[in-house]
Amino acid sequence: KTIADLGDLTGRRVLVRSDLNVPLDDGGAITDDGRVRASVPTIKELASQGARVIVTAHLGRPKGVPEEKYSLKPVASRLEELLGQPVAFATDTVGESAREAVEALEDGQVLLLENLRFNKGETAKTAEERREFAEQLASLADAYVSDGFGVVHREQASVFDITKLLPSAAGGLVQSEVEVLRRLTEDPQRPYAVVLGGAKVSDKLGVIDNLLGKADRLLIGGGMVFTFLKAQGHEVGKSLLEEDQLDVVRGYLKTAEETGVEIVLPTDIVAATEFSADADHEVVPADQIPADRMGLDIGPDSARLFAEKLADAKTVFWNGPMGAFEMQPYAAGTEAVARALVDITASHGALTVVGGGDSAAAVRQFGHSDDEFGHISTGGGASLEFLEGKTLPGLLVLED
Numbered sequence: 001k002t003i004a005d006l007g008d009l010t011g012r013r014v015l016v017r018s019d020l021n022v023p024l025d026d027g028g029a030i031t032d033d034g035r036v037r038a039s040v041p042t043i044k045e046l047a048s049q050g051a052r053v054i055v056t057a058h059l060g061r062p063k064g065v066p067e068e069k070y071s072l073k074p075v076a077s078r079l080e081e082l083l084g085q086p087v088a089f090a091t092d093t094v095g096e097s098a099r100e101a102v103e104a105l106e107d108g109q110v111l112l113l114e115n116l117r118f119n120k121g122e123t124a125k126t127a128e129e130r131r132e133f134a135e136q137l138a139s140l141a142d143a144y145v146s147d148g149f150g151v152v153h154r155e156q157a158s159v160f161d162i163t164k165l166l167p168s169a170a171g172g173l174v175q176s177e178v179e180v181l182r183r184l185t186e187d188p189q190r191p192y193a194v195v196l197g198g199a200k201v202s203d204k205l206g207v208i209d210n211l212l213g214k215a216d217r218l219l220i221g222g223g224m225v226f227t228f229l230k231a232q233g234h235e236v237g238k239s240l241l242e243e244d245q246l247d248v249v250r251g252y253l254k255t256a257e258e259t260g261v262e263i264v265l266p267t268d269i270v271a272a273t274e275f276s277a278d279a280d281h282e283v284v285p286a287d288q289i290p291a292d293r294m295g296l297d298i299g300p301d302s303a304r305l306f307a308e309k310l311a312d313a314k315t316v317f318w319n320g321p322m323g324a325f326e327m328q329p330y331a332a333g334t335e336a337v338a339r340a341l342v343d344i345t346a347s348h349g350a351l352t353v354v355g356g357g358d359s360a361a362a363v364r365q366f367g368h369s370d371d372e373f374g375h376i377s378t379g380g381g382a383s384l385e386f387l388e389g390k391t392l393p394g395l396l397v398l399e400d
């Protein structure tokens with residue numbers, strides 16, 4: 001169901017669930033506004049149809065009570081700039097401030113409610129506990145639009161339970177994300193390469209399981225790679241290591257060999273004495289990481305190897321940075337992958353999809369614009385779970 005299925009929206013109160021979970025610096029300034037920008041078209045569309053638009057979202061993981069550092073107030077200002085129209089802000093989510101602000105809304109106006117997760121009911125484990133909060137939210141509106149693709153994997157009140165209480169539809173962002181990610185799962189153009197990084201193998205188990213049967217090449221970097229190197233019998237010094245995943249990883253290496261999927265691991269590593277930009281660091285062979293050092297990026301040979309392995313790919317999914325890219329000495333590996341994706345998008349129109357907040361923030365940090373890639377997903381966990389083939393609560397209800 002799409003917005004058109006909701007009928008005439010003039011004068012109706014429409015509650016939009018967006019994903020405005022953006023990174024903030026210590027001073028509370030937004031460091032990557034990609035998710036806010038991606039949320040604008042649906043909000044604009046609803047406002048232009050004369051709806052009274054109530055935007056609702058979360059920021060961070062507060063534990064069900066208000067916390068100043070997780071306030072959505074700075075996001076309201078950014079949304080206002082990007083929309084080019086005033087955005088009212090309610091200092092609570094379903095309390096007096098929200099009710100008064102909804103009451104004051106006129107056709108075509110926009111309101112942002114304070115962080116959903118300042119309310120225990122939003123993320124409560126049982127449906128009964130979530131229900132009461134979902135009812136309070138639903139009482140503010142006449143219709144619901146699910147546009148926060150980054151949260152569709154969460155069975156939470158504003159994503160899942162509310163759809164049982166209001167006429168509901170998917171917004172344009174959710175629709176376009178689903179369309180692109182489907183192209184990765186249904187008959188992708190080959191060669192199909194997947195680049196995985198980030199800290200933990202355990203976050204990626206489901207997607208690796210699923211992709212071992214579908215992708216042609218799996219390129220691995222980031223903190224998770226040290227569990228792969230260790231599983232191959234190499235010492236990894238002080239690098240991140242998940243001992244409890246070693247058997248699982250050995251299983252992946254075996255399955256890959258049996259099924260003909262190529263697993264590409266780095267050949268060299270930037271190894272530092274500690275997790276700091278000023279730490280002493282050097283490039284070492286991947287199988288010779290000194291005992292007193294930790295790997296913080298893939299090395300230059302690996303960056304070349306990864307670029308080569310991506311050069312002829314027609315479909316690429318990338319999730320997770322290759323190193324601690326936010327510190328300049330460890331950014332080159334991630335930068336090389338970003339560059340390789342930009343090159344193949346331009347040279348032969350490869351479908352290149354970047355998923356995950358960190359990877360998206362990284363490509364923007366390197367100065368790339370979103371349109372140099374096939375698609376930059378607003379979903380981290382959501383895009384991974386989609387590729388795992390899981391049923392996502394926020395999508396299921398909309399198809400019902």
Ligand code: 3PG
Pocket residue numbers: 019021060061150151154357379380381382
């Ligand atoms: C994300 O950052 O991936 C989404 O906003 C979901 O946030 P969560 O992992 O805290 O539910």
